[in-house]
Amino acid sequence: MLVALGYLAASGKVGYDLAEASFFRGELPFGTAVEAMHPRLTSATDLVDSGAIVLGPRGARVRSGDVERKVTFGQAIDRCTCP
Numbered sequence: 001m002l003v004a005l006g007y008l009a010a011s012g013k014v015g016y017d018l019a020e021a022s023f024f025r026g027e028l029p030f031g032t033a034v035e036a037m038h039p040r041l042t043s044a045t046d047l048v049d050s051g052a053i054v055l056g057p058r059g060a061r062v063r064s065g066d067v068e069r070k071v072t073f074g075q076a077i078d079r080c081t082c083p
Contacts, residue, residue, distance in 0.1 A: 010038060 005023060008014040015026045047053055052063045059072040072079045 010041075
């Protein structure tokens, strides 16, 4: 559900009211092409679709071209071998 709310928020369909601690419906003058506004989201989606991400119990391996990065999931913070 949080992924869906994040997608809707990025596309301008919902917002979050800090005072009320709740989401609200709100239409911003954007189209539905969230990926066009966020090129990193397009790249991430391509990595997932191509099978370049392998999840493990404590992290993930991400291959992009000839380079493989390791992501380690931590309790306080996640880490990546990305530059």
